[in-house]
Amino acid sequence: MSRLLAIGGRPRPPAGVAAGAPRTEGRVACSVVDGLEHPARLTVGVVGAGRVGAVLGAALGRAGHRVTGASAVSEASRERAAALLPGVPVADVPTVVAGAELVLLAVPDDALPGLVAGLSSTGAWQAGQIVLHTSGRHGTAVLDPVRAHHALPLALHPAMTFTGTPMDLDRLAECAFGVTADEPLRPVAEALVLEMGGSPVWVAEVDRVAYHCGLAHGANHLVTLTAEALQVLARAGVAEPRALLGPLMHAALDNALRMGDAALTGPVARGDAGTVRDHLRELDRLAPEIRRTYVALARATALRALDDGRLRPDDAAALLDILADQER
Template sequence: MNTTPQQNTQDRPARLTVGVVGAGRVGPALAAALQLAGHRPVAVSGVSEASVRRAAALLPDVPLVTPAQVLKAADLVLLTVPDDALPALVEGLAETGAIRPGQLLVHTSGRYGTKVLDPALRAGALPLALHPAMTFTGTSVDVQRLAGCSFGVTAPEELRLAAEALVIEMGGEPEWIAEESRPLYHAALALGANHLVTLVAQSMELLRTAGVEAPDRMLGPLLGAALDNALRSGDAALTGPVARGDAGTVAVHVSELRKHAPEALPGYIAMARMTADRALAHGLLKPELAEDLLVVLADGANGTHGTDGADGTDGANGTDGAPR
């Protein structure tokens, strides 16, 4: 009879006791993944009703206690609180003597490396920064999604192997990030992932306004192909009216957005300018076409009205501007 990974781990002794401070969407999932690898979650802290539910679902039978009690019970402690709350939490735990020498203290913030854990280091803890480059739902699905997920890893050099081993045990792929590069690393992820959600949600709203009944079904294949092409080919995957230099089509877009969704216009103009710059730099956009395009974008940003197209049509080539 086949056995699950968790059944297999029950037949061998746990190597580390694991605690979670901050039962948001990330902490319980990582603790559950460590449990599958043979470690033993023993304590979790959480305040909100949602945190309590997540802990109960992903870490059943693990007691809900205070942060200080979590540190008292666990060899490895996951600090999974919001970025802005992390420095004060670490300082408070150190000042109250909650941190034990030799204790592994792991935070999951993308913004910080291990310097934020200096108060814990002075108390004898072993600091690790392990940031999973993934969005979390707060459900058991997250544990499965950790398979193959990249983790931004920062640690003292003598703890690098231990940090990478923990990531591998959770099913992830460790990617070393230098301490001084953590803010840029995190900005890059936010630019790609967080802003992508905003762009997709905004696109769906505009499609509904245009009368599309199932914008998610319409966008799914298009965005899936665009993402795949971008990951494979980078800037060579650029398509659409900006990359082609269709100034007339872009002028129509600006006019329609000003009319139906003025809040979306600044974002459209900013992204169009960046797209034009990248297309120019990679030889995809002809300089003579870029000039008219940038004039249209400048007029749009200034609130002035240009013509709908250089030849009086809806697009420079008489097209409707659909991506191709």
């Protein structure tokens, strides 16, 4: 059973822990489970000292846990480990796992299943060991192989972009974590998030891919949209595209987050089909590679405005006809 199941500040202890188990406010407390006493603070092994792994390892260290090892393959990750995890030995993955009560797996989504299965096949996991991954796409099902070794799977995804520098540690205070865990382990997962400075947001296993899709669609595709807008402005001769676009985009994003579809402005929302046609002509001249993105987003915008009642059906029809012509 878990060495880590009495959580300070939670309204109830999880299954298997007596109500009188010792607690300490704001951190994981010592517990006695199956007759064994385990320390409140954990030894932590970081598998993948990339931008996310190194920062979260440092955050756990700052919370009082002891990082005992980190795996780092590239020169950049070794330098990052030295900067964020000073004094922590860099070792191979089996060594890192063997020395940790909490294993933090911070590897790419597609690499995670193979890594977990490979370590399971060698018997690397230990009973009572917490195995935590940071993937947004995956819930705890990807960690099912660790269950055979009586290890405890958690999925904690930090919903922020990382620079891999110490500045990220302070930014964790504004970071929500997508949390997926077995119900008895939910308090453990949420306590770890709080210790790192973040806010836990529960995501059911069945909803994990949709959760990640929403974040990626909003944050990742925004980067592409911004880059394309800057490209058009630069080709139009604007001397400082970022200075021109920045305030507008900040305001648009803030309004969209506060108001949803009601924040929509611009030619599509007004039904200005002629303006949209002119935009497409200029894109043909200046940036034809961006035209397809513009058409797709203009179509999606028109349909949302129509559904929301902000665009009249006849205006929407004119816009959609123009956009359909551009796709032929």
